[in-house]
Amino acid sequence: MFWVLFLLVAWAGVLISCTRLVRSATEAAEPHTGAVTVRHHEELTLYEAAYLAGGPHRVVELTLVAMERERRLLLAHTGWATVVVPAGRDALERAVLAAFGPDGQSPVADVRTAAAGAEAVGRLAERLAEAGLALTEDVRSGVDDGVRAVWGATVLVLAMCGAALAVPDGGTPTGLVVCWFALPLVLALACLAMAAFDGRRNSGWASPAGQRLLTGLDLGGRGFLAAVAVRGVSAVPDPGLRAALSCDDRALIPRQRGH
Known part of the structure; x- marks a missing residue:
């Protein structure tokens, strides 16, 4: 025995x-016991929805897609990203631009990792946690x-x-x-x-x-960026852009220097 x-x-x-x-x-x-008044605002912002649905990386992906849509960034299907307009409209966009470094060109995976740890993303997370969301x-x-x-x-x-x-x-x-x-x-x-x-x-x-707020988010009335915030890269309609955001640790081709 x-x-x-x-x-x-x-x-x-x-x-x-x-x-x-x-x-x-x-x-x-x-x-959340620490938040006596859990946020009762009318709707989540896209950044907030992205964080709640997928964390810091999802926030960066949403920012990249929004900036690429306005041609302020170029995201190649090979996995490289290039800055076109080096000016951010908010703290999160500025954090993404800072992740590129001085030459304005970097693999998407490196930008995503660096920007996800930026102070602006951390402040967003703190605000949502304090609000009980x-x-x-x-x-x-x-x-x-x-x-x-x-x-x-x-x-x-x-x-x-x-x-x-x-x-x-x-x-x-x-x-x-x-x-x-x-x-x-x-x-x-x-x-x-x-x-x-x-x-x-x-x-x-x-x-x-x-x-509960994510479940009640109106995706149809807020454009495809809302779908990207909630569902991630799979909601991106452009195959080339989807490929760029899906690259993991390294891009498919070497960086083109001199640009």
């Missing part, structure tokens, strides 16, 4: 990690840490099951040992499945109040 000790270790890991994940998910689903960084990281902990517990269960089967115990059938270890494994996988379902249903950035 030495295998029971391994089973107890497996159960302890699963229960602790699942409790941690459930607590973090519950905190994310609760109304966005999740704080602590809440978001708590859910992510909880998911990782449950994955770790899943691996622990499998390891403990393997160790239990490796210990000679002629009095207990192998099938019975496996069945006992299947119980904590099922619990861990069920928690991961619920977390994945929650992740698909929610943006991961908006609080329940923010989700």
Whole structure:
């Protein structure tokens, strides 16, 4: 019966990690207690909608699309972006322009990463969190840490099951040992499945109040930029522009110097 000790270790890991994940998910689903007056304004701005739907990167993508639409930026399907008019109309546009560097040309992926960490994006996130519309960084990281902990517990269960089967115990059938270890494994996988379902249903950035405002946003009356804010790059109708925004770590061709 030495295998029971391994089973107890497996159960302890699963229960602790699942409790941690459930607590973090519950905190994310609760109304923002610090905001007595959750924003009751008539509608989200496009920047606010972009942040709540997809976080800092979505805000930058929306800004890039808006500036490209007005020909103040050129976004090539190869993944390079070029500044045409080096003047931003608001703090977020200025943050995007600053991400290009002095030569005014850079891979879209680099601009997106640099601008997403800009102070203007951080201030937008703070305003939404203070208004009770966005999740704080602590809440978001708590859910992510909880998911990782449950994955770790899943691996622990499998390891403990393997160790239990490796210990000679002629009095207990192998099938019975496996069945006992299947119980904590099922619990861990069920928690991961619920977390994945929650992740698909929610943006991961908006609080329940923010989700309600996103759901009620009138996309049809605000142009395709509203669709880009809520749905991301997939809502961009131009295939070339969609390709430019979808480039990940490096552009397809070298930068053309001298421009």
